[in-house]
Amino acid sequence: MEFSELIEKRYSVRGYKKDPIEKEKLDKILNAGILAPTGVNAQAFKIYVIDTEKHKEALEKxxxxxxxxxAPIVLCLAMAPAKSWTRPWDGKNISDIDAGIVMNHIILQATDLGIGTCFIGAFKKYAAQDLLQLDEEYEPVLFTPLGYPNDDGRNTSRKSIEELVVYK
Known part of the structure; x- marks a missing residue:
């Protein structure tokens, strides 16, 4: 699939089949995250693979x-901000930027394999920390279900280039 086709095909899936994700596909998806660039290649993250059936109650919280x-699997991307690069001239820690890049690699690879995802940033942090038993070093930043789509998708509109791009 051409890259332009892939990015047009990706959407936020809000309905999943229970069909399991094949191990070779899951490994390919996880490896895409590992290959993602991060500031100074710190790779200050962990990817948690959560079995939905085993942890349904906790995930619902x-x-x-x-x-x-x-979906049969939910992924959580947890970052270690203290291990992420910080710009020395203004103190900006790029942990959240790295998280977006890593999750985007994961999601695009999943889409290429016919597996649905949805970026989730609006979650309950303390419930996530409890489930994952995270210490203070790591904080959950993004989640995505991982499963074969069982919905019709959404035809969401996008703003035009003229509205969003500024040439100087």
Whole structure:
């Protein structure tokens, strides 16, 4: 699939089949995250692979939407800000930027394999920390269900280039 096709095909899936994700596909998806660039190549993250059936109640506390626990797997990307690069001239820690890049690699690889995802940033942090048993070093930043889509998708509109791009 051409890259332009891939990015047009990706959407936020809100309905999943229970079909399991094949190990070779899951490994390919996880490896895409590992290959993602991070500031000074710190790779200050962990990817948690959560079995939805085993942890359904805990996941429902993290993000209480029925479709979130339909997929067989939920991934959580947890970052270690103290290990992430910080710009020395203004003190900006890029942990969240790295998280977006890593999760985007994961999501695009999943899409290429026919597996649905949805960026989740609006979750309950403390419920996530409890489930994952995170210490203070790591903080959960993004989640995504991982499963074969069982919805019709959404035809969401996008603003035009003229509205969003500024040439100087």
């Amino acid at each position: 993290i993000y209480p939407h029925p479709w979130f626990v339909e």
